[in-house]
Amino acid sequence: MNPTIVIIGGGFAGVRLARDLKGQVDVLLVDQNNYHTFQPLLYQVATSALESDSIVYPFREIFHNRPNVRFRLAQVLQIVPEANRITTSIGEIDYDYLVLAAGSKTNYFGDKDFEAHTHPMKSVPEAGQLRNIILENMERALGMDWYKRSAVMNIVVVGGGPTGVEMAGALAELKNKILPKDYPELDFQLMQIHVVDMADRLLNTMAVESSNYAARFLRKNGIHLSLAARVVSYDGQSLMLSNGQQILTQTVIWAAGVTATVIPGINPQSVLPSGRLKVNAFNQLEGYENIFALGDMAGMITDQTPKGHPMLAPIAIQQAKHLAQNIQRLLKKKPLVPFVYKDPGVMATIGRNHAVAELKFIRLHGTLAWLAWLFVHLMSLVGFRNRAIVFFNWMWSYVTYNRSLRLILKPLSK
Amino acid sequence: MNPTIVIIGGGFAGVRLARDLKGQVDVLLVDQNNYHTFQPLLYQVATSALESDSIVYPFREIFHNRPNVRFRLAQVLQIVPEANRITTSIGEIDYDYLVLAAGSKTNYFGDKDFEAHTHPMKSVPEAGQLRNIILENMERALGMDWYKRSAVMNIVVVGGGPTGVEMAGALAELKNKILPKDYPELDFQLMQIHVVDMADRLLNTMAVESSNYAARFLRKNGIHLSLAARVVSYDGQSLMLSNGQQILTQTVIWAAGVTATVIPGINPQSVLPSGRLKVNAFNQLEGYENIFALGDMAGMITDQTPKGHPMLAPIAIQQAKHLAQNIQRLLKKKPLVPFVYKDPGVMATIGRNHAVAELKFIRLHGTLAWLAWLFVHLMSLVGFRNRAIVFFNWMWSYVTYNRSLRLILKPLSK
Numbered sequence: 101m102n103p104t105i106v107i108i109g110g111g112f113a114g115v116r117l118a119r120d121l122k123g124q125v126d127v128l129l130v131d132q133n134n135y136h137t138f139q140p141l142l143y144q145v146a147t148s149a150l151e152s153d154s155i156v157y158p159f160r161e162i163f164h165n166r167p168n169v170r171f172r173l174a175q176v177l178q179i180v181p182e183a184n185r186i187t188t189s190i191g192e193i194d195y196d197y198l199v200l201a202a203g204s205k206t207n208y209f210g211d212k213d214f215e216a217h218t219h220p221m222k223s224v225p226e227a228g229q230l231r232n233i234i235l236e237n238m239e240r241a242l243g244m245d246w247y248k249r250s251a252v253m254n255i256v257v258v259g260g261g262p263t264g265v266e267m268a269g270a271l272a273e274l275k276n277k278i279l280p281k282d283y284p285e286l287d288f289q290l291m292q293i294h295v296v297d298m299a300d301r302l303l304n305t306m307a308v309e310s311s312n313y314a315a316r317f318l319r320k321n322g323i324h325l326s327l328a329a330r331v332v333s334y335d336g337q338s339l340m341l342s343n344g345q346q347i348l349t350q351t352v353i354w355a356a357g358v359t360a361t362v363i364p365g366i367n368p369q370s371v372l373p374s375g376r377l378k379v380n381a382f383n384q385l386e387g388y389e390n391i392f393a394l395g396d397m398a399g400m401i402t403d404q405t406p407k408g409h410p411m412l413a414p415i416a417i418q419q420a421k422h423l424a425q426n427i428q429r430l431l432k433k434k435p436l437v438p439f440v441y442k443d444p445g446v447m448a449t450i451g452r453n454h455a456v457a458e459l460k461f462i463r464l465h466g467t468l469a470w471l472a473w474l475f476v477h478l479m480s481l482v483g484f485r486n487r488a489i490v491f492f493n494w495m496w497s498y499v500t501y502n503r504s505l506r507l508i509l510k511p512l513s514k
Numbered sequence: 515m516n517p518t519i520v521i522i523g524g525g526f527a528g529v530r531l532a533r534d535l536k537g538q539v540d541v542l543l544v545d546q547n548n549y550h551t552f553q554p555l556l557y558q559v560a561t562s563a564l565e566s567d568s569i570v571y572p573f574r575e576i577f578h579n580r581p582n583v584r585f586r587l588a589q590v591l592q593i594v595p596e597a598n599r600i601t602t603s604i605g606e607i608d609y610d611y612l613v614l615a616a617g618s619k620t621n622y623f624g625d626k627d628f629e630a631h632t633h634p635m636k637s638v639p640e641a642g643q644l645r646n647i648i649l650e651n652m653e654r655a656l657g658m659d660w661y662k663r664s665a666v667m668n669i670v671v672v673g674g675g676p677t678g679v680e681m682a683g684a685l686a687e688l689k690n691k692i693l694p695k696d697y698p699e700l701d702f703q704l705m706q707i708h709v710v711d712m713a714d715r716l717l718n719t720m721a722v723e724s725s726n727y728a729a730r731f732l733r734k735n736g737i738h739l740s741l742a743a744r745v746v747s748y749d750g751q752s753l754m755l756s757n758g759q760q761i762l763t764q765t766v767i768w769a770a771g772v773t774a775t776v777i778p779g780i781n782p783q784s785v786l787p788s789g790r791l792k793v794n795a796f797n798q799l800e801g802y803e804n805i806f807a808l809g810d811m812a813g814m815i816t817d818q819t820p821k822g823h824p825m826l827a828p829i830a831i832q833q834a835k836h837l838a839q840n841i842q843r844l845l846k847k848k849p850l851v852p853f854v855y856k857d858p859g860v861m862a863t864i865g866r867n868h869a870v871a872e873l874k875f876i877r878l879h880g881t882l883a884w885l886a887w888l889f890v891h892l893m894s895l896v897g898f899r900n901r902a903i904v905f906f907n908w909m910w911s912y913v914t915y916n917r918s919l920r921l922i923l924k925p926l927s928k
Binding site: 133134135151152153154156158160161164167172173191194225226235236239242243281282283285286428485488489492496504507508509510 | 906923
């Protein structure tokens with residue numbers, strides 16, 4: 101009988117691993133959604149540039165023609181390592197090998213007010229809700245006296261990393277080019293977009309010149325930057341910063357960080373203070389022979405990575421590819437090979453024709469970086485159909501300076 | 515000062531009228547959504563063939579470059595004809611002329627059980643929810659003993675008009691071609707799709723040969739037809755028909771009819787028993803000089819139309835075009851011209867390469883009718899972008915026998 105490998109989570113790591121585990125193994129992928137989400141483009145859904153449907157892809161479609169891969173739509177409740185079993189919302193599932201690849205969740209650093217009043221952007225429903233809120237704010241502002249409009253129209257992005265910067269750039273384009281055509285009755289001078297970050301520069305994992313380039317571009321497009329500033333409190337109306345600044349806003353987007361997803365049942369001694377799981381160089385969980393962790397959940401502490409690898413898609417994908425090979429070695433009782441990360445570089449788009457990219461041998465700013473960003477993201481989407489639709493939407497927006505997706509699509513209450 | 519014309523509802527009639535009211539008039543369109551919905555394609559959203567975003571279009575985009583048309587996102591609560599005013603969720607709005615074009619809602623004929631347990635399909639969120647339910651049923655069936663699966667997989671469509679027939683055809687394709695690839699573990703012999711109608715034939719507003727053609731095609735594709743049968747009761751598990759038949763199903767789609775939307779404030783004597791509003795040949799509401807009703811809301815009783823016109827898009831559009839001209843005449847104190855309906859014919863698609871179309875001089879069945887249906891619907895969509903995306907999706911599904919949109923996209927509870 102073939103060994104059963106259960107993978108929890110169908111993000112970049114989970115999907116890659118399931119695809120690569122060919123041959124005499126039974127793979128069971130468990131996820132709480134029936135689709136893979138291409139998270140790097142969520143901000144484009146939130147800013148009306150892309151349709152949610154075009155950045156997600158059904159798992160069952162991905163694994164057509166792969167009879168050794170099954171999928172189950174379920175929430176994982178608990179791991180029971182003693183019994184080689186997980187308990188889920190649809191019952192118990194036994195495994196021979198278990199791979200934890202459930203990714204990360206929004207990190208509010210324990211602050212209940214921020215959690216209650218700000219908007220995360222880690223999933224398609226969250227991005228869709230944010231789109232609704234931004235558009236509804238404009239509709240609401242129309243019914244108000246002009247001096248009250250600013251607080252309703254303002255948007256603050258907390259976090260100046262790639263997600264925050266990309267979001268801010270997209271919001272600037274919305275404010276400057278798109279919304280004024282839709283709302284000729286509103287004065288968009290009243291609308292302020294802020295980015296707040298604790299660090300004294302944007303994109304602080306990248307080179308200083310990339311930070312400066314991003315800051316210059318965003319400022320030129322009317323974005324207010326509050327750097328070296330922490331958010332202190334927020335009640336849904338007024339955001340207080342550590343530098344004494346007060347911003348009146350009803351819309352705060354939380355892009356300040358993520359923390360590993362926690363699944364109960366793992367020995368606490370195998371969990372790092374950050375919430376990531378202690379794994380060795382084979383992504384094997386400390387203290388467990390047949391449990392592995394990948395990507396955002398994996399805290400692989402080495403001399404080069406004292407805090408583990410950064411929580412990025414390329415690492416998740418490389419670890420998954422590598423683990424697929426190691427599992428084949430394990431089954432053939434061959435020695436495992438340690439994981440070595442090959443850094444492909446980082447990139448972030450800031451706006452039309454503007455991006456920063458730091459690749460292995462070259463650092464790019466501007467149009468070339470932007471084209472590289474478009475190409476890499478397009479090619480990383482799952483499925484030809486999605487690529488074609490996203491490409492069409494991008495070309496359409498680029499040529500027409502327009503976005504046709506300014507839709508307030510409400511869920512059903514029934 | 516220009517007269518203000520307030521239009522309630524941005525369906526086919528409301529959008530057409532606002533587009534055609536050019537010149538010295540101020541037009542205000544009020545709708546509870548910020549987008550126009552192309553209702554004839556909702557069944558394709560429900561059956562994973564189209565993305566919801568591609569059959570809706572933002573009102574503000576439609577009225578770019580039309581400075582005399584404004585839009586307000588609001589729910590209309592009451593009409594106050596004495597004061598020439600409507601009250602809405604965002605406050606009071608005054609009008610010189612009022613046009614009621616709020617369309618129709620699902621008609622449960624007063625049955626609370628059917629309303630509570632069956633699924634309507636009149637809006638994008640409803641179609642999206644139906645898609646989720648159909649796919650979730652398959653996921654749930656996987657976890658059950660095989661003899662319990664049938665009740666979870668079965669689907670009943672109540673209503674054998676164009677909506678019911680198009681839905682049944684799309685469900686047949688899902689069952690026969692699409693879902694078996696996704697769920698190799700399920701036996702789709704267990705899944706039954708039924709259409710129930712009170713009339714003794716499908717499409718009973720069309721010719722008998724069209725009915726027979728549709729019935730033959732659906733039966734050939736495994737659809738069970740229960741004709742000359744009423745639904746008697748449904749508790750969410752078991753549907754009882756008047757012919758004694760009992761169908762175990764957890765999914766009943768209600769396509770049995772619609773009834774005009776009611777807005778409080780109109781003199782009850784101006785309302786027909788059907789709920790439609792009594793209008794004269796100028797679409798002018800009985801007893802009111804400056805209130806008009808269009809489309810599904812308008813009950814224009816003539817010798818040729820003793821029950822009013824059928825509730826169809828072409829009638830709504832023609833009435834709106836005509837009213838735009840009559841309003842211009844009214845403002846110039848010229849005599850009004852009565853409305854005459856020019857019947858363009860009816861068509862319904864039943865499946866791949868199969869449709870029925872009854873046009874003025876010709877009756878078509880099969881591929882030619884199907885191509886005509888595709889063409890008419892594609893050209894009726896608002897906006898080039900939507901046409902391109904829908905066209906691409908149709909070609910894609912046609913060539914690949916696939917639908918990439920089998921997504922369970924859940925709204926956010928927060």
